[in-house]
Amino acid sequence: MSYATPSQTNITVGLQYRRVLEMVLSSAPITVACCVFLFINGIMLFTLRSKSVFRETSRYILLYNLLFADTVQMALSQLLYLLSACRIWLTYPVCGVLAMLADLTNEVSPLTLVLMSLERYVAVCYPLRHATIITIRNTDVAIVVVWAFSSLNVLIRVLLLLDFPFEELESLQMKDFCSDIAMFLGPMSDHYNKAFTCFLFVLAGVTVTCSYIGVVIAARSASTDKASAHKARNTLLLHLVQxxxxxxxTVHDPLLIAMSKFLDRVTHLRIHSIIYVCIILLPRCLSALIYGIRDQIIRPILMYYLCCRLKLPRLGSQPT
Structure with missing residues (x-):
């Protein structure tokens, strides 16, 4: 029977304390930043439901759908990040549910950007038919199609997972942190994900680019409203950036896996935090900030809720 000496016990306690302190110092600032971003997105979502002009205008309905998907994606990503930072391993079923929900919302965003680009294209190139083509009913149907298409992809991924021999595993407890890539348990899942991701972003990229070119060509026409065309062109450029x-x-998890092979744990954790903030958190909050600042109708109402003012400047009544 062996006994640990006091010095060995102190070393063990010191290492554990250092790991906990390191975890807190690295994850606390990011968690605070994420909470701020979630608060801004939540205020923006509430703003888009505060007045009938937002609830009855197609582009604001599409913006709400985009922000909703980004907000859910941000919350799920932060949850997975905290689980990874705390070195908490989930079971495959729990990780699968979280990963599939994150994947669902991650696909809704680019498809919603496609719808928003098409709406701006119709508004500039076919202004007389815009009211008959872009109706509330058509917008709702398009959003349902986007969610159904994204859900179909998730369903296919779940069916591909059924081919994996889970019964041969000693337990369903994972031996690594939960992520989207961790659920690619077979070569078919990996191949399908790469093919679908390429298809999705090629489709979205071509659609937004063609819409931009169409708006630029229309802007040169004498019959087109120059100010409206210029604003639509800038909006489409924003969609391309988004x-x-x-x-x-999509390169977040592969990049982390590649770096983990030649970096020590401390350096890997620091780089993980930087990459996570830059390509996961910030893009999910940019939509709310950019649209909230650019849109002349949203801006005063958004500032009203963010600053908790008693009355709105230059508006006849308070938001309802």
Whole structure:
């Protein structure tokens, strides 16, 4: 029977304390930043439901859908990040549910950007038919199609997981942190994910780019409202940037796995935090900030809720 000496006990306690302190110092600032971003997104979502003009305008309905998907994605990503930082290993079923929900919302965002780009294209290139094409009913149907298409992809991924021999595992407890890549338990899942991701972003990229080109061509026409076309062109450029940021999030997990092979744990944790903030958190909050600042109708109402003012400047009544 062996006994630990007091010095060995002190060393063990010191190492454990150092790990806990390191975990807190690295994750606390990011968690605070995420909470701030979630608060801003939540206020923006509430703002888009505070007045009938937002609830009855197609582009604001699409913006609400984009922000909702980004907010859910941000919350799930932060949960997975904290689980990873705390070195908590989940079971495969629990990780699968979280990963599939994150994957679902991650696909809704680029598809919603496609719908928003098409809406701006119709508004500039077919202004007389915009009211008949972009209706509330058509917008709701398009959003349902986006969620159904994304859900179908998740269903296919779940079916591919059924081929994995889970019964051969000693237990369903994972031996690594939960992530989207951790649920690629077979070569078919990995191949399907790569093919679908390429298809999704090529489709979105081509659609947004073609919409931008169409708006630029229409802006040169004498019959087109120059101010409206210029604003739509800038909006489509913003959609392209957002699409690029969404695409960058797909390299998050592969990049971390590659770095873990040649970096020590402390350096890997620090780089993990930087990459996580830059390509996961910030893109999910940019939509709320950019649209909230750019839109002349949203801005005063958003500032009202953010600053807790008693009355709105230059508005006849308080938001309801």
């Amino acid at each position: 699409l690029g940021l969404s695409l960058s999030s």
